[in-house]
Amino acid sequence: MTISGCTPQEAETVESNISEQSDVQILRTTVESTTGVEKFTATLAVDGMGCAMACGSKISGALAGLDGVVKTDIDFKGAGESNSVIVEYDASKVSESSMIDAVNELKGGHYEVKSVAVIHHKPAGETPAANEDSKKEKVSAIAPKLQYELPNIFSVFSRLF
Numbered sequence: 001m002t003i004s005g006c007t008p009q010e011a012e013t014v015e016s017n018i019s020e021q022s023d024v025q026i027l028r029t030t031v032e033s034t035t036g037v038e039k040f041t042a043t044l045a046v047d048g049m050g051c052a053m054a055c056g057s058k059i060s061g062a063l064a065g066l067d068g069v070v071k072t073d074i075d076f077k078g079a080g081e082s083n084s085v086i087v088e089y090d091a092s093k094v095s096e097s098s099m100i101d102a103v104n105e106l107k108g109g110h111y112e113v114k115s116v117a118v119i120h121h122k123p124a125g126e127t128p129a130a131n132e133d134s135k136k137e138k139v140s141a142i143a144p145k146l147q148y149e150l151p152n153i154f155s156v157f158s159r160l161f
Contacts, residue, residue, distance in 0.1 A: 032124055046111050046112070
């Protein structure tokens, strides 16, 4: 997964039973922040959204009401489609499980979080040493690109005539 302005450093998938109602898969990725600011974003895939205005604002409002949530954006593609909510949050104040529970409890359980993709944007100087070793291995495995220059077509024609 490539995020604009960020490069993936590590990715791990953790499956855990977050709420008693269902198992939710959480994919955690750490990327290097180009702005130098540490932040967390979570993309919650939500089933049950019928529209961006009523459903989206209800979900966004419930998440914004949690202590530690900085910003929410609704990514609504259509009823019955794969819709999601993108949440920027402070991980020291709110957890993924509390965000999942907040969405799942809305409207008597009408909405259901199917999966969560968490991206931790770390400042450049805070990359763990283990990641630096794997980064070196990846860099050495990259093959050089083949460069070929085509002849100028006008010079070819000028030689013919």
